[in-house]
Amino acid sequence: xxxxxxQRLSGLRDCDDMLVVCNEEHRFIVSDQAKSCGIxxxxxxxxxxxxxxxxxxxxxxxxxxxxxPVLLVLPADHVIKNTQAFIxxxxxxxxxxxxxxxxxxxxxxxxxxxxxxxxxxGKNLSGDNEDRCFTVNAFVEKPDSxxxxxxxxxxxxxxxxxxxxxxxxxxxxxxxxxxxxxxxxCEAAFKNSEVDASLDFIRxxxxxxxxxxxxxxxxxxxxxxxxxxMIPVDIGWSDVGSWQGFWEVADKDTEGxxxxxxxxxxxxxxxxxxxxxxxxxxxxxxxVVIVDTDDVTLVADKSKSENIKEVVNDLKRRQRAETEVHxxxxxxxxxxxxxxxxxxxxxxxxxxxxxxxISLQLHHKRSEHWVVVKGTAKVVRGDEILTLNKDQxxxxxxxxxxxxxxxxxxxxxxxxxxxxxxxxxxxxxxFDDIYGRVQA
Numbered sequence: 001x002x003x004x005x006x007q008r009l010s011g012l013r014d015c016d017d018m019l020v021v022c023n024e025e026h027r028f029i030v031s032d033q034a035k036s037c038g039i040x041x042x043x044x045x046x047x048x049x050x051x052x053x054x055x056x057x058x059x060x061x062x063x064x065x066x067x068x069p070v071l072l073v074l075p076a077d078h079v080i081k082n083t084q085a086f087i088x089x090x091x092x093x094x095x096x097x098x099x100x101x102x103x104x105x106x107x108x109x110x111x112x113x114x115x116x117x118x119x120x121x122g123k124n125l126s127g128d129n130e131d132r133c134f135t136v137n138a139f140v141e142k143p144d145s146x147x148x149x150x151x152x153x154x155x156x157x158x159x160x161x162x163x164x165x166x167x168x169x170x171x172x173x174x175x176x177x178x179x180x181x182x183x184x185x186c187e188a189a190f191k192n193s194e195v196d197a198s199l200d201f202i203r204x205x206x207x208x209x210x211x212x213x214x215x216x217x218x219x220x221x222x223x224x225x226x227x228x229x230m231i232p233v234d235i236g237w238s239d240v241g242s243w244q245g246f247w248e249v250a251d252k253d254t255e256g257x258x259x260x261x262x263x264x265x266x267x268x269x270x271x272x273x274x275x276x277x278x279x280x281x282x283x284x285x286x287x288v289v290i291v292d293t294d295d296v297t298l299v300a301d302k303s304k305s306e307n308i309k310e311v312v313n314d315l316k317r318r319q320r321a322e323t324e325v326h327x328x329x330x331x332x333x334x335x336x337x338x339x340x341x342x343x344x345x346x347x348x349x350x351x352x353x354x355x356x357x358i359s360l361q362l363h364h365k366r367s368e369h370w371v372v373v374k375g376t377a378k379v380v381r382g383d384e385i386l387t388l389n390k391d392q393x394x395x396x397x398x399x400x401x402x403x404x405x406x407x408x409x410x411x412x413x414x415x416x417x418x419x420x421x422x423x424x425x426x427x428x429x430x431f432d433d434i435y436g437r438v439q440a
């Protein structure tokens with residue numbers, strides 16, 4: 001979905017750099033996804049902690065304050081089937097944004113949905129022009145089914161898409177008016193940020209950004225400004241914020257099921273079955289979501305899948321490790337996946353991209369045994385330089401400097417067996433790293 005969000009912008013005229021605001025932990029996977037769809041130039045603004053969309057847009061506005069362009073703000077979890085109609089709507093939005101308006105896109109409702117907020121349109125600003133634009137009469141919270149039906153029948157209400165267009169300076173001007181504390185915290189965080197031009201990311205300063213109010217663009221600015229306008233669109237839009245939303249937009253079989261991965265359904269209807277790496281079998285069920293990953297297995301009534309946020313919050317309160325540490329971890333050189341761990345050994349699978357290499361490093365509390373199962377590796381082990389092919393291995397004794405590089409044209413896959421007394425990622429002393437991770 002991130003790739004789709006980036007790719008659908010290819011039809012825009014005069015489009016400047018793309019900015020992706022994401023958590024610091026996501027920077028490597030975002031970079032990989034962008035490059036996978038042919039986008040080489042991408043600037044990432046790395047948040048130390050999530051603070052909702054108002055601070056995220058403020059950081060983007062500050063990053064572009066010198067050129068002061070129109071910012072098009074797009075969540076990465078939307079489906080838009082009519083890309084051409086969307087591009088036309090964006091050009092219309094740019095026209096109004098350049099006049100100082102703060103533009104939102106209202107989705108023509110297809111049904112009386114209760115999962116979306118609504119926008120009530122006001123005065124038509126564009127007359128009989130085909131590219132219609134309206135003042136915003138009101139933003140409305142998610143309604144019950146009766147009120148949602150009334151909204152749709154009236155023809156004056158549109159789903160709130162959460163997509164926006166505005167001049168960087170105008171957004172920050174309005175944010176400073178309504179949320180001055182938030183704007184000050186964002187300015188301080190951006191001023192003290194770290195820029196890594198070689199890796200195209202800006203690491204936002206943590207202490208100031210932590211002080212930002214957790215608030216959306218809608219609440220912080222759009223519901224309070226006098227310059228909010230709405231462009232109504234019919235673009236085949238869906239906000240896939242839940243497994244229910246995913247089920248609604250994806251292709252289904254004759255029983256209404258979506259099967260992803262190694263999944264089998266027997267006497268199952270209108271359900272979603274997804275398995276990452278092992279056989280998943282469901283029998284005699286209707287309207288369920290079953291998702292099996294390396295981290296956790298979810299079984300839920302499909303209509304209740306939006307409650308997953310409450311579950312995640314509860315897991316955090318319980319300090320469950322699954323909310324912080326994942327089985328597969330992305331790094332700039334590729335990824336590693338935990339396979340087994342005990343008190344005295346740990347097994348991982350490492351995948352290095354062609355041309356990538358891990359930092360020159362050592363460990364104080366563990367030794368490592370590397371077994372190449374696919375590809376060709378160049379290994380530095382102390383003063384030695386080794387070339388390892390499939391079925392070959394090497395042993396890295398505790399305290400020995402070492403490095404691995406993929407010198408082949410395909411992904412390098414290595415099984416790493418660690419033995420020792422401690423296996424945390426903080427037992428890494430880096431001496432040289434092409435990704436700039438060596439601390440002064």
